[in-house]
Amino acid sequence: MRYLSTRNNKIDLTSAQAIAKGLSDDGGLFCPESIPAMQAGDIEMLCKTDYQGRTQYVFDKFLTDFTADEIANLAKNAYGEKFDTKEIAPVVKTGDTEFILELFRGPTCAFKDMALQMLPHLMTASLAKTNEQRTACILVATSGDTGKAALEGFADVPQTKIMVFYPENGVSDVQKLQMATQKGANVSVCAIDGNFDDAQSAVKVIFSDDEIAKKLDAEGLFLSSANSINWGRLVPQIIYYISAYCDMVNAGEIAIGDAINVCVPTGNFGNILAAYFAKNMGINIGKLICASNSNNVLTDFFKKDGEYDKNREFFLTNSPSMDILISSNLERLLFIASEYNSEFVCDMMNSLKTDGKYKVPAEIFSKIGTDFDAGFCDEKETNATIAEYLEKTGYLLDTHTAVAVKVYKDYKEATGDTTKTVIASTASPFKFADSVLSAIGEEISENGLENLDLLAKRTNLAAPKSLAELKDLEVRFTKSIKKETILDEALTLINL
Numbered sequence: 001m002r003y004l005s006t007r008n009n010k011i012d013l014t015s016a017q018a019i020a021k022g023l024s025d026d027g028g029l030f031c032p033e034s035i036p037a038m039q040a041g042d043i044e045m046l047c048k049t050d051y052q053g054r055t056q057y058v059f060d061k062f063l064t065d066f067t068a069d070e071i072a073n074l075a076k077n078a079y080g081e082k083f084d085t086k087e088i089a090p091v092v093k094t095g096d097t098e099f100i101l102e103l104f105r106g107p108t109c110a111f112k113d114m115a116l117q118m119l120p121h122l123m124t125a126s127l128a129k130t131n132e133q134r135t136a137c138i139l140v141a142t143s144g145d146t147g148k149a150a151l152e153g154f155a156d157v158p159q160t161k162i163m164v165f166y167p168e169n170g171v172s173d174v175q176k177l178q179m180a181t182q183k184g185a186n187v188s189v190c191a192i193d194g195n196f197d198d199a200q201s202a203v204k205v206i207f208s209d210d211e212i213a214k215k216l217d218a219e220g221l222f223l224s225s226a227n228s229i230n231w232g233r234l235v236p237q238i239i240y241y242i243s244a245y246c247d248m249v250n251a252g253e254i255a256i257g258d259a260i261n262v263c264v265p266t267g268n269f270g271n272i273l274a275a276y277f278a279k280n281m282g283i284n285i286g287k288l289i290c291a292s293n294s295n296n297v298l299t300d301f302f303k304k305d306g307e308y309d310k311n312r313e314f315f316l317t318n319s320p321s322m323d324i325l326i327s328s329n330l331e332r333l334l335f336i337a338s339e340y341n342s343e344f345v346c347d348m349m350n351s352l353k354t355d356g357k358y359k360v361p362a363e364i365f366s367k368i369g370t371d372f373d374a375g376f377c378d379e380k381e382t383n384a385t386i387a388e389y390l391e392k393t394g395y396l397l398d399t400h401t402a403v404a405v406k407v408y409k410d411y412k413e414a415t416g417d418t419t420k421t422v423i424a425s426t427a428s429p430f431k432f433a434d435s436v437l438s439a440i441g442e443e444i445s446e447n448g449l450e451n452l453d454l455l456a457k458r459t460n461l462a463a464p465k466s467l468a469e470l471k472d473l474e475v476r477f478t479k480s481i482k483k484e485t486i487l488d489e490a491l492t493l494i495n496l
């Protein structure tokens with residue numbers, strides 16, 4: 001399997017090269033040249049194996065330059081004791097047609113762990129495989145969850161340094177503290193006075209700067225990415241959709257071949273794109289339902305036949321990991337829908353850069369339009385959903401997952417579709433304890449950590465250990481900078 005740049009399909013790399021590099025020099029994302037198909041009998045076989053076995057299956061299809069032994073080690077090392085359940089990504093039934101896929105059972109309590117517990121192992125293996133002697137400087141723009149998950153994954157990993165930039169006013173108290181207390185000799189964390197799109201755009205500029213690349217190279221360094229623009233982030237996310245399908249077969253909820261829907265709380269479009277890959281590999285997924293908060297640029301994209309327009313008000317919401325107006329991974333979907341036409345993708349991305357918008361021609365949009373449905377909900381509806389769900393089902397949702405639950409409810413009412421639906425749950429409610437407490441009508445404390453205790457008392461649930469421990473950890477990073485100075489700061493942190 002070869003990997004092409006979405007902005008230059010003549011660039012053609014192995015998976016190890018694509019993962020080590022992160023982003024293509026032309027600013028494009030690496031994308032497999034085709035989507036491998038599952039064979040008859042594969043799902044049956046996967047039903048009988050565990051999460052590690054399902055990982056091996058997916059990696060075998062996409063990482064064809066890795067040996068079976070290497071892949072087996074990756075699966076074992078990434079998906080082990082750091083997760084608080086042996087199933088890694090369990091499926092919980094909450095209604096007749098409703099199933100919550102819990103993707104937050106890793107060390108930082110957000111679904112980013114599903115990929116970022118794997119990426120450092122993939123990166124180390126890829127550096128060795130490509131004979132890369134230089135140190136990878138991992139530059140991360142985060143809306144909160146990626147930062148901590150990447151820090152946790154890469155801390156003290158040899159031959160890597162990691163630098164994280166997050167929006168000062170765009171993350172929860174718990175998220176901020178999780179990052180500020182990160183241990184490890186190769187890590188740094190810095191706040192910026194902008195939003196996630198500012199951080200992501202700055203990081204992308206640094207990546208496509210030849211001068212910087214040369215300077216770094218002279219010092220035995222190179223830049224790489226742990227954002228979902230890195231293919232190594234995407235590929236582990238395909239696993240859990242296949243795994244969820246198998247778990248539903250095993251639970252007798254569906255028979256092999258039956259359709260399910262998938263509903264995903266979406267920001268950068270990575271998680272739902274992984275579901276699109278699972279569907280096109282051969283998992284029978286009817287609709288991919290894209291759920292947004294008030295930053296509903298993707299809802300409009302799907303409802304308005306491929307018109308993407310980021311010229312709109314940006315909202316800070318209580319589902320901050322979805323406060324995004326430039327969904328990077330949509331670029332991979334456009335590349336696939338256009339049959340790997342990089343000129344077309346360049347046109348769209350140039351138009352996005354200059355006008356803040358683009359329109360996908362009907363003949364291309366028709367290839368994807370029917371796969372997806374989309375909806376959004378505002379903060380008020382998010383809060384009402386959390387309260388209602390707790391009362392009706394006894395299940396406590398976080399703010400992001402609540403957005404998806406509400407959008408699914410609207411979808412079901414509007415269409416009458418009763419296909420069993422997997423709703424991706426992307427964070428532990430304790431990670432957003434203040435928002436969740438106010439959603440269920442409780443007083444919140446000024447001190448973010450006290451809210452963990454308050455939420456635990458109110459719901460009789462225990463806060464995850466890694467969050468409960470935060471109050472005892474030393475704060476290491478407090479710096480905040482102007483967004484215009486990210487480049488200088490990054491170079492300083494790298495020691496250039």
Ligand SMILES: *Cc1c(COP(=O)(O)O)cnc(C)c1O
Nearest residue numbers: 145267268269270271321426427
């Ligand atoms: C990152 C994140 C999302 C958005 O996922 P994308 O892959 O960027 O679409 C949703 N919810 C939570 C809690 C997240 O951390």
